[in-house]
Amino acid sequence: MAVAVIADIISSRESASRDDVQRGVEQAAMEVDRTYPWALQKWYPTVGDEFQAAFRTVDDALLSTLYLQLALPDGVGCRFGIGLGGMVPVESRLGDRIQDGPGWWAARDAVDRAHELADTRLPSTRSWFLVDPDSSAHERAIEGPVNAYLAARDHLIDDIAPRARRAVFLLWCGYPQKRIAEIERVSPSAVSQTLNKPSVLALRLGAETLEMGVRPRRVY
Numbered sequence: 001m002a003v004a005v006i007a008d009i010i011s012s013r014e015s016a017s018r019d020d021v022q023r024g025v026e027q028a029a030m031e032v033d034r035t036y037p038w039a040l041q042k043w044y045p046t047v048g049d050e051f052q053a054a055f056r057t058v059d060d061a062l063l064s065t066l067y068l069q070l071a072l073p074d075g076v077g078c079r080f081g082i083g084l085g086g087m088v089p090v091e092s093r094l095g096d097r098i099q100d101g102p103g104w105w106a107a108r109d110a111v112d113r114a115h116e117l118a119d120t121r122l123p124s125t126r127s128w129f130l131v132d133p134d135s136s137a138h139e140r141a142i143e144g145p146v147n148a149y150l151a152a153r154d155h156l157i158d159d160i161a162p163r164a165r166r167a168v169f170l171l172w173c174g175y176p177q178k179r180i181a182e183i184e185r186v187s188p189s190a191v192s193q194t195l196n197k198p199s200v201l202a203l204r205l206g207a208e209t210l211e212m213g214v215r216p217r218r219v220y
Contacts, residue, residue, distance in 0.1 A: 001139070002040060002054055002087050003061040004103035006111050007068065009049040010077040021076055025051065028071035035173050036064055043068070051078070054099075058084060058129070058146060059210045065127060066153065066207060070169035074162045077126065079118070081111030082146075084139060085132030102132035124158035125151065153206060159199040167194050172207070 009025060022045070029043035029051060041054035043064075055061040065080045072078065083106025087099050110128040117125040127150040131143045160168065163184065170180045177195065181188045194200065 001084065001135070002056060002103055003058055004083045004085070004087055004099075004107040005053045005055065005061050005065060006081045006083075006104075006107045007043070007051040007053075007065070007078045008081070008111050008115075009051075010079055021049075024073040024076050025078065028068055028073065031071050031169075031173075032064060032067045036060075036067055039064065054087065054103075058082070058142065062146070062149070063207060063210055066157075066203070067169060067172070069126065069157055070165045070172075072165070074166075079111055079114050080127040081107040081109070081114060082127065082129040083107030083110055083132070084129070084142075085135060102134065106130040106132050122151070124155045126154045126157070149206065153203065156199040156203050160194070160197065164194040167191050168200055168203070171195055172204070 007025075009021060026045065033039065033042045038060050039053050039055055041052070043051050043053045045051050053061075053064065055064065061082050065082065068078065069080075083103045085102030085104075085106050087101040087103040107130070110130040113130070114125050114128040117128070129143060129146040129150060131140045133140070157165065167180050167184055167186075170183065171177070175183070177191050178188055181191045184191070
């Protein structure tokens with residue numbers, strides 16, 4: 001059992017420069033992998049506007065998708081499908097990293113579910129989690145609590161200005177506030193106000209709770 005994650009770039013076809021969007025997501029993914037290097041399979045682009053990654057635990061997947069949402073450049077968003085289930089490699093002479101299995105099927109269905117919710121009265125929805133129906137009762141039981149967390153998490157992220165999300169990510173990477181202000185080209189007071197917003201503090205509390213049983217993050 002492992003956790004498969006599919007990230008779907010939102011409205012990529014409508015972007016003025018598809019290349020710029022791709023580079024922006026790839027840069028953010030590399031920063032997340034450096035900061036939180038515990039993936040079984042690091043973020044990598046696949047066909048079209050998708051990225052994939054695989055993790056040992058649900059907590060690892062939740063943390064990585066949280067960091068990636070914060071690290072994305074202004075104006076770029078991703079939708080995440082997280083699936084718990086078996087994954088098997090598929091032999092191929094033409095490519096590598098070919099995998100299949102219930103974990104990936106669950107992740108694909110989760111992406112679709114997140115999209116459905118975002119198209120209704122919950123436009124802030126960016127993530128959903130599904131467990132392979134053939135998994136144990138214990139594994140299926142976590143589906144509800146995880147999705148409750150994701151629904152609240154996505155709403156909190158939506159409450160933070162897109163440009164300010166990067167400041168939050170940099171702080172969690174270990175950057176001092178003065179350096180963050182220089183990178184983002186804003187005043188130190190603006191950074192301080194952003195980092196002390198209740199939504200940011202709530203996100204950090206959630207992340208710290210997930211990290212309690214996880215290895216320490218690597219800081220730049």
